[in-house]
Amino acid sequence: MMFTRSNSGVAYSNQFIWFEKWVSERQVYKYLVRDSGLSQSSIQRLFHYYLEQAPEVRIKSKVKAHLLIDATYFPNDLCLVLYYDHDIRYTQLYRMTDQERYEQMQEDLENLKKLGVNIASITCDGHKALLKAIRKVYPNVLIQRCLVHIKRQSQTWLTKNPKAPVAQQLLYLSKQITYLRTYEQSNQWLADIYHWYERSKFYVNEKAFNPDTGRYWYRHKMLRQTASLIIKAIPNMFHYLDDPQIPYTTNRLESFFGHLKEKLDVHRGLRPKAKRNFIKWYLHFKNNGK
Numbered sequence: 001m002m003f004t005r006s007n008s009g010v011a012y013s014n015q016f017i018w019f020e021k022w023v024s025e026r027q028v029y030k031y032l033v034r035d036s037g038l039s040q041s042s043i044q045r046l047f048h049y050y051l052e053q054a055p056e057v058r059i060k061s062k063v064k065a066h067l068l069i070d071a072t073y074f075p076n077d078l079c080l081v082l083y084y085d086h087d088i089r090y091t092q093l094y095r096m097t098d099q100e101r102y103e104q105m106q107e108d109l110e111n112l113k114k115l116g117v118n119i120a121s122i123t124c125d126g127h128k129a130l131l132k133a134i135r136k137v138y139p140n141v142l143i144q145r146c147l148v149h150i151k152r153q154s155q156t157w158l159t160k161n162p163k164a165p166v167a168q169q170l171l172y173l174s175k176q177i178t179y180l181r182t183y184e185q186s187n188q189w190l191a192d193i194y195h196w197y198e199r200s201k202f203y204v205n206e207k208a209f210n211p212d213t214g215r216y217w218y219r220h221k222m223l224r225q226t227a228s229l230i231i232k233a234i235p236n237m238f239h240y241l242d243d244p245q246i247p248y249t250t251n252r253l254e255s256f257f258g259h260l261k262e263k264l265d266v267h268r269g270l271r272p273k274a275k276r277n278f279i280k281w282y283l284h285f286k287n288n289g290k
Helices: 008-014 016-024 029-036 040-051 102-114 128-137 147-158 165-175 183-204 221-236 251-266 272-287
Strands: 062-074 078-085 090-097 117-124 142-145 207-210 215-218
Touching: 016 029, 016 040, 016 272, 029 040, 040 272, 062 090, 062 251, 078 102, 078 251, 078 272, 090 102, 090 272, 102 117, 102 128, 117 128, 142 147, 142 221, 147 165, 147 221, 165 183, 165 221, 183 221, 215 221, 251 272
Parallel strands: 062 117, 117 142
Antiparallel strands: 062 078, 078 090, 207 215
């Protein structure tokens, strides 16, 4: 079909399905040409037309929403922050930026509040900027720390095979975090963590002196860092036991981000603007059940 300036918009609208498949299903030009009957150049013009624009995400008013908030990073300093409603499987809001910033997250949460999203809980990885923004805008909301993140970060810092018995014990306790399903189990785990720290605190906080600089430094930095991560997270680790609707992990978003990156990887030649609009279209299709 030959497109003219007067009928191109209509023609592109009729062929929107091919753009949707390209974004949502990892379809490459070879198969789109075969299935659509269009030439590759026609398909490229079609996709260029839609990647010059982007749909808006509509916020859905919600009472007692259980949000997942997480961010992922792409090449060239692109950070995508998602505010995802776990109950209705819907991205309420997103932001494209260069990193997770307090002022921006505060603004996003204030916008959600103004537009009628009543938040009951927020599950997140504990990023300092996000925690600060939540406390500013929603001071009474329940913050559930992502247990998978705590477990994974602990294993990264301690390594899979730490040599020190103290580190081995903490690694063992960190691996149990995602299997705590009852108050009894969580209370036993808390007691185990308490006793571990009481036995190990002098070793964990042991310092050495550097005579050349005149400064002290922690001998077991990663062990101390892991212990601090877990202990500081404890007040917000077990809200999901009080309310089963509260998700205890942001894994759903990590899977979401993984699929998005797979789609983008197929189309890695996109220019920055087209790449950003591709992401917006992807979010749009996901929100509409595509």
